Amino acid sequence: MYTDLVMDHFTNPRNVGEIEDADGVGQIGNPVCGDVMRISIAVDDTDHIADVKFKTFGCGAAVATSSMVTEMVMGKSLTEAAVVSNKAVAEALGGLPANKMHCSNLAADALHLAIQDYLVRSGREDEVDQILPSLPKDHEHSSH
Amino acid sequence: MKTVYFDHVATTPVDPRVLEAMLPFFSEHYGNPSELHRLGREARAAVDAARAQVASVLGAGEKEIVFTSGGTESDTLALAGSLARYQPGHLIVSAIEHPAVMEAARALNRQGWDVDFVPVDGDGVVDLDAYEQAFRDDTRLASIMFANNVIGTVQPVAELARIAHEKGALFHTDAVQAVGSLPVDVDELGVDLLSLSGHKLYGPKGVGALYVRRGTRLQPVIDGGGQERRLRSGTENVPGIVGLGVAITLAAEQLPEVGPRLESMRDRLMDGVLERVPEVTLLGHRTQRLPGNAAFSVRYIEGESMLLQMDAQGFMVSSGSACASGSLEPSHVVLALGLGAEDAHGSIRVSLGRENTVEEVDAFLEAFPPVVDKLRQMSPLYVKG
Ligand SMILES: Cc1ncc(COP(=O)(O)O)c(C=O)c1O
Ligand code: FES
Numbered sequence: 001m002y003t004d005l006v007m008d009h010f011t012n013p014r015n016v017g018e019i020e021d022a023d024g025v026g027q028i029g030n031p032v033c034g035d036v037m038r039i040s041i042a043v044d045d046t047d048h049i050a051d052v053k054f055k056t057f058g059c060g061a062a063v064a065t066s067s068m069v070t071e072m073v074m075g076k077s078l079t080e081a082a083v084v085s086n087k088a089v090a091e092a093l094g095g096l097p098a099n100k101m102h103c104s105n106l107a108a109d110a111l112h113l114a115i116q117d118y119l120v121r122s123g124r125e126d127e128v129d130q131i132l133p134s135l136p137k138d139h140e141h142s143s144h
Numbered sequence: 145m146k147t148v149y150f151d152h153v154a155t156t157p158v159d160p161r162v163l164e165a166m167l168p169f170f171s172e173h174y175g176n177p178s179e180l181h182r183l184g185r186e187a188r189a190a191v192d193a194a195r196a197q198v199a200s201v202l203g204a205g206e207k208e209i210v211f212t213s214g215g216t217e218s219d220t221l222a223l224a225g226s227l228a229r230y231q232p233g234h235l236i237v238s239a240i241e242h243p244a245v246m247e248a249a250r251a252l253n254r255q256g257w258d259v260d261f262v263p264v265d266g267d268g269v270v271d272l273d274a275y276e277q278a279f280r281d282d283t284r285l286a287s288i289m290f291a292n293n294v295i296g297t298v299q300p301v302a303e304l305a306r307i308a309h310e311k312g313a314l315f316h317t318d319a320v321q322a323v324g325s326l327p328v329d330v331d332e333l334g335v336d337l338l339s340l341s342g343h344k345l346y347g348p349k350g351v352g353a354l355y356v357r358r359g360t361r362l363q364p365v366i367d368g369g370g371q372e373r374r375l376r377s378g379t380e381n382v383p384g385i386v387g388l389g390v391a392i393t394l395a396a397e398q399l400p401e402v403g404p405r406l407e408s409m410r411d412r413l414m415d416g417v418l419e420r421v422p423e424v425t426l427l428g429h430r431t432q433r434l435p436g437n438a439a440f441s442v443r444y445i446e447g448e449s450m451l452l453q454m455d456a457q458g459f460m461v462s463s464g465s466a467c468a469s470g471s472l473e474p475s476h477v478v479l480a481l482g483l484g485a486e487d488a489h490g491s492i493r494v495s496l497g498r499e500n501t502v503e504e505v506d507a508f509l510e511a512f513p514p515v516v517d518k519l520r521q522m523s524p525l526y527v528k529g
Binding site: 002007016027034035037056057061062063099 | 444445446448449452453456465466467468470471472474485486489521522523524525
């Protein structure tokens, strides 16, 4: 039911862990099936993602999407990272089983929350809406 | 990579002796048992012989065995068939039944029947007081499974049947996981109806049987040509029925040797996991359980991840976690034990069969702790990392 690429990211996940003294941390949890994803980022002086790591509690798809999103945005600018969507992550993995699209496909949301956290922490709240037009809405996914 | 199959609760391989017995009934002996010519008579004789085999293992009479398409149909026939002649009243099932019984009960509920789902204790044993108190004047049937497919717990079936009869109700047990793995004698148990399935006991998929005690009135759920004493129309699955007869006979013959060997491997696996992996809970009753079934809840990690990681190491196991199920609902069985949703997410089931070895158990015990460790290092819920 999972593509080879999903299985590859699941069995050899990239960028597992937590960045010490991260510049931004985002966590998201899906109350329905109980997965929890936490993404931490380090941002350099030019607003590029110098490092990104994840920790995930969840199924194979949850781990694979987390791993994939870190690979997709490593070294990218915040604006580039901000437009990576959950859908793009699933597509990059060659697709996910239909029943997993909603439940496990939240990695990009966790990343966007990390970027928001970074902007807020560095006193740039006013840029949040401009950089992150697709920030997850509270009523959709409650953070654990 | 060497692979190890530890999912015998889901299904078992067809025993080569069973397959050998079945094959001629696809080719030379392809007759329809309802026909009077030679080929028809051969097929009839084979079906009758298989019926005698199943009856003999269960301590039943031949006329008390109805062949079906499997455990699900047997359960449906038991519930819907035994209640069809009554005005809607009340029926009792346990909270941990297989979906085959659960959904048959829900279907009856939609037709006006009241259904009580009797709770289980933390080990998965039916709460006898709650069970006894659930009976009403119009309770027609209690259906409590013999052995649970998720957590392995075995119920006190004889006691449950006795209580049902005292209250004037019929008693059915879904013994799909029990037959072949435990001694099952319908008279010792005192049950009126008992379901079994071929593919759980090294027989083929798509064939099963329902034991119907003499005098128990049943209406068919499938009407037609009137096969199986009118209780199950449709041309008999002759190769499947032949396979079931041989498989159940072999399982019963080997049980005195296989049962204790499975129990000792299971205990080695349970003790080994509990010893080597911190923060693991055993699911189901410690001793009152299927000889080959070990089930655990592992904290901080999710069952589907465990299953897939173990698969990558060559071990095929199962999980009751929400994420591993098509519906993304956590197992109602694990929740019925009183576990929180988070622990229900971390459930894993390892079910051994007669072809497994102690070496395979030991290899599992080597492979499992590092997988748990790897997933915990990945888990945001695990704080000790
Ligand atoms: C306890 C129990 N009842 C019923 C069934 C259904 O049996 P079958 O697959 O033969 O329809 C199963 C197996 O999945 C089972 O474990
Ligand atoms: S984490 Fe539950 S389905 Fe993916």
